Amino acid sequence: MNPLSPFTYYRRHKRRALLLVGLIAALTLGVHMMYSLTNVIGETYYHSVRYLTRMSRLSFGGTSDSTIAAIANQIRAHEGVDYVFSENGLQANAPAVIGVSEFPILGVTEANLPVVIDACDLRLKTGRLVEPRAAEIILSEQLVRTLGLQIGDSVSHETDEDHYPTILTELTLVGILESVPSAAGPEVRAGFVSYEYLDSHELYQPRLSNLLVIPRQGSRTAVNDFALSIIEKSGESTSVLLETYEGETQAMQTFQHSFNVIYGFADVLVAAAAALVVGMINRIAVTHRLSEFGLLHAVGYEKRRLVRRLAIEIAAIACAGWGMGLLGGYTFSALLNSTFFAVRGSAIDLADLTPLLFTLPTPLLVIVWVNVSVNHLLKRLDPVTIIERGKLSMEEAKDKQQEVGNSSSSPLSSRLFYLRHRRRGLMLVVAVGLMVFSVALPAFVISTSTDAMMPYILSYTGQASIVSPGNMYRAVGADVLAQIRVHPDVAHVVPVKPLSMVVDIPTLGELPMTIYAVREGDLQILLDAYDLCLSAGELTQPQSNQVILTSGLAHNRRLGVGDAVGKPVNERDGMPTEMRVVGLLKSDKPALAEREGYDIPPASQWAGFASYEYVEAHERYAAVPTHALVLPVEGREPEVEAWLEESIASPRVSVTTFRKNYQTHREGERDGLQIMVLTEAFIVTVAIIGLSILNTIFFTQRRDEFGILYAVGHSRTRLLTRTLRESVGVVSVAWLVGAALCVAFLFYQSNVCVGMGSRLDLLNIRPWLFTFPIPLAVVAASTGTIARTLSKLDPVSIIERK
Numbered sequence: 001m002n003p004l005s006p007f008t009y010y011r012r013h014k015r016r017a018l019l020l021v022g023l024i025a026a027l028t029l030g031v032h033m034m035y036s037l038t039n040v041i042g043e044t045y046y047h048s049v050r051y052l053t054r055m056s057r058l059s060f061g062g063t064s065d066s067t068i069a070a071i072a073n074q075i076r077a078h079e080g081v082d083y084v085f086s087e088n089g090l091q092a093n094a095p096a097v098i099g100v101s102e103f104p105i106l107g108v109t110e111a112n113l114p115v116v117i118d119a120c121d122l123r124l125k126t127g128r129l130v131e132p133r134a135a136e137i138i139l140s141e142q143l144v145r146t147l148g149l150q151i152g153d154s155v156s157h158e159t160d161e162d163h164y165p166t167i168l169t170e171l172t173l174v175g176i177l178e179s180v181p182s183a184a185g186p187e188v189r190a191g192f193v194s195y196e197y198l199d200s201h202e203l204y205q206p207r208l209s210n211l212l213v214i215p216r217q218g219s220r221t222a223v224n225d226f227a228l229s230i231i232e233k234s235g236e237s238t239s240v241l242l243e244t245y246e247g248e249t250q251a252m253q254t255f256q257h258s259f260n261v262i263y264g265f266a267d268v269l270v271a272a273a274a275a276l277v278v279g280m281i282n283r284i285a286v287t288h289r290l291s292e293f294g295l296l297h298a299v300g301y302e303k304r305r306l307v308r309r310l311a312i313e314i315a316a317i318a319c320a321g322w323g324m325g326l327l328g329g330y331t332f333s334a335l336l337n338s339t340f341f342a343v344r345g346s347a348i349d350l351a352d353l354t355p356l357l358f359t360l361p362t363p364l365l366v367i368v369w370v371n372v373s374v375n376h377l378l379k380r381l382d383p384v385t386i387i388e389r390g391k392l393s394m395e396e397a398k399d400k401q402q403e404v405g406n407s408s409s410s411p412l413s414s415r416l417f418y419l420r421h422r423r424r425g426l427m428l429v430v431a432v433g434l435m436v437f438s439v440a441l442p443a444f445v446i447s448t449s450t451d452a453m454m455p456y457i458l459s460y461t462g463q464a465s466i467v468s469p470g471n472m473y474r475a476v477g478a479d480v481l482a483q484i485r486v487h488p489d490v491a492h493v494v495p496v497k498p499l500s501m502v503v504d505i506p507t508l509g510e511l512p513m514t515i516y517a518v519r520e521g522d523l524q525i526l527l528d529a530y531d532l533c534l535s536a537g538e539l540t541q542p543q544s545n546q547v548i549l550t551s552g553l554a555h556n557r558r559l560g561v562g563d564a565v566g567k568p569v570n571e572r573d574g575m576p577t578e579m580r581v582v583g584l585l586k587s588d589k590p591a592l593a594e595r596e597g598y599d600i601p602p603a604s605q606w607a608g609f610a611s612y613e614y615v616e617a618h619e620r621y622a623a624v625p626t627h628a629l630v631l632p633v634e635g636r637e638p639e640v641e642a643w644l645e646e647s648i649a650s651p652r653v654s655v656t657t658f659r660k661n662y663q664t665h666r667e668g669e670r671d672g673l674q675i676m677v678l679t680e681a682f683i684v685t686v687a688i689i690g691l692s693i694l695n696t697i698f699f700t701q702r703r704d705e706f707g708i709l710y711a712v713g714h715s716r717t718r719l720l721t722r723t724l725r726e727s728v729g730v731v732s733v734a735w736l737v738g739a740a741l742c743v744a745f746l747f748y749q750s751n752v753c754v755g756m757g758s759r760l761d762l763l764n765i766r767p768w769l770f771t772f773p774i775p776l777a778v779v780a781a782s783t784g785t786i787a788r789t790l791s792k793l794d795p796v797s798i799i800e801r802k
Contacts, residue, residue, distance in 0.1 A: 020278060021321040023689045024366065027274050028325025028359045030682020031267055035355040036333055036348045044101045044346055045252050051188045052245040054119045056224055058211040059241040067234060072211055074230050080219030085112045087210040088198050090166040091471050094146045097346055103143060105191035107198045119214050120188040127151045127175030132196040138175035139191040149173050157651055166471050166651045168203040206474040239623030254509040262445050269438035270683060271361035275369040276431040277690035282314055282370050284697050286377060307375050314370040318363035326359065429734045435774050436738030439683050443673060443767040444742060448749045450669040451764065452506045455552060455606035456513060457665050458658065463529045464629040465644050466656040473652050480653055481628060489636040494522045494629040497615045500574030501565050503556045506752050512574055515547060515608035517615040529631050530607060537561040537583030542613040548583035552604030576620040579610060598662055687774050688781040707793060716790045727782040731775040738771060
């Protein structure tokens with residue numbers, strides 16, 4: 001047998017090899033599935049806008065018909081445009097991996113329907129197309145399967161308001177579409193209804209109209225750029241939105257990029273912790289083999305060759321574990337695709353190499369760390385000393401000398417073992433601490449991002465509910481507003497016109513923040529309601545392009561009195577003209593709202609107000625719709641919100657309340673943390689496997705110590721209590737190390753949020769819960785492993801061997 005074969009040792013020690021392979025495989029599987037599952041959630045959104053890959057859509061927020069016609073004619077005249085036609089569809093929801101995902105139901109005329117279906121890379125699979133002016137609908141195959149429908153079924157808001165919130169009448173499913181086999185990419189998730197039916201039905205009036213633009217092959221970018229220039233020249237940039245695939249997916253791509261950076265950092269930390277554990281196990285194994293290596297060195301094998309042998313051994317183990325983990329990941333993904341995801345119309349992309357890249361740090365760091373450790377150990381190899389001492393290795397000799405020099409009168413002290421073996425204790429502390437931090441880090445990122453979103457989400461609804469036209473409707477009916485005004489618990493109904501300016505949210509990037517144009521007589525009412533007062537400058541004057549902002553919002557954009565927002569200062573602001581900041585507002589309230597039963601951390605108020613008279617009179621704001629802020633009587637906020645949601649909200653009227661915003665906000669945080677639970681389960685498994693191996697090895701090395709203590713009268717329970725105290729002590733220190741890293745991250749993130757005009761809830765307990773499972777699992781695994789070994793302890797045989 002070749003003594004330098006990298007497989008010789010592990011053929012003789014199959015159990016140890018399988019444990020190391022299993023450790024690396026479990027970690028690889030966890031990393032692979034974590035990224036794949038997170039990625040498939042993002043892919044659900046891409047499916048819902050994929051119909052835009054061969055077309056674009058112009059949405060008009062109340063623009064006049066003449067303006068729409070003028071824009072359509074100019075775009076139609078472009079040489080790269082194939083088709084331009086009107087669309088007046090609906091919106092629906094389908095079950096997703098978490099919650100629901102939106103998909104469009106395009107309202108297209110009979111003549112244009114085949115063209116749009118072809119542009120979506122779809123074709124009729126079964127049934128027929130919708131007839132003009134008929135209450136019918138056709139859906140893509142994945143949606144039919146996900147929604148559990150079949151031809152002849154009817155869908156409407158009455159039958160399922162969660163999935164069909166905008167469908168006011170019963171629509172009968174008459175056809176199912178399938179993807180064209182030659183088309184690349186996932187199936188488009190879309191539905192189609194009759195344009196003529198929606199345009200003529202009274203329940204869908206007054207209705208907005210969109211434009212679908214289908215360019216010639218290779219001209220999509222040029223056509224989109226041309227359409228943007230036409231919108232800018234028309235002065236309707238605030239009311240006309242060009243929807244493109246790139247634009248609609250930009251926010252998701254920004255989020256995924258941020259997630260990849262954070263997850264990649266956490267991934268390296270976990271890999272480093274795994275490398276430490278594997279390195280410790282391997283180092284212990286090498287110290288037991290020093291006599292073997294000393295003999296090989298004495299007969300002529302160079303140290304470099306011995307190191308290379310050990311490196312090949314661990315590389316083989318790491319690669320075997322990595323390969324098994326990948327195989328398990330792809331197998332599990334394929335199983336999910338054929339079962340759970342198949343029902344929801346989603347799928348993990350098995351051809352995506354990104355999850356594979358995220359698994360590479362584990363085997364690479366294991367190989368590098370073990371190679372460095374072994375090289376350092378064998379540099380001190382003295383074959384003469386080893387041969388003279390027989391089977392006694394240098395490491396064992398050193399340990400015995402250390403034991404003599406550090407004897408103690410308290411043999412059951414829980415600190416004694418790690419005081420004598422400081423390096424071993426330090427390695428355990430670092431490994432567990434890194435695992436704790438790597439799992440907690442994404443949880444802290446999710447929680448800090450949601451905390452930073454508090455001013456963005458809740459600033460206006462903290463004191464008022466927002467009533468606005470539903471999707472694709474022009475205005476809120478006068479009868480609805482009159483009904484709200486006469487309600488006894490409503491103090492004021494303030495008409496406002498929504499504008500927007502971009503703000504920077506940590507992790508999420510730039511998002512549009514609403515600024516309301518308010519009448520001169522209503523401005524003080526809102527300032528009183530939100531407990532705002534001037535801290536600098538003056539209030540806006542009617543008929544002027546002036547705006548006042550809260551200090552937090554101004555700080556986010558680095559604005560002061562005299563600065564400007566809107567176009568052309570910032571092209572992403574939803575204001576077609578330049579607005580001048582003339583005043584800054586402040587509030588003495590520590591929270592955005594004070595509601596019983598709601599966990600609302602201190603946060604700065606984000607709000608801004610412009611002149612309603614200026615916006616109403618300016619031609620470039622002619623298409624801006626009118627919303628209403630409903631201010632309840634003090635103390636009656638829950639009752640008014642409940643009444644608005646139950647009696648006023650409908651597909652034609654959208655109602656946004658504090659309760660709804662808060663619930664959506666917390667659900668988003670909860671969904672993100674649920675993903676982290678799955679990740680932590682894998683990492684906990686790795687920690688249990690790796691540290692159980694270490695504890696077994698450590699206890700085996702201390703069998704003589706425990707056997708003698710047992711023989712002189714110390715019970716198994718007392719010995720187990722000692723080892724439990726040792727584990728708890730080391731794990732507690734490790735937890736403190738991980739917690740210190742978390743605190744450092746929190747303070748860093750807090751400074752980032754402060755720089756963006758936000759505040760961070762440092763007392764949020766939710767992310768801290770993710771720091772406990774790993775230490776608890778390690779203690780439980782250690783105790784269980786040692787208890788099992790102690791139950792088989794025979795002190796007589798140990799003493800006889802002495």
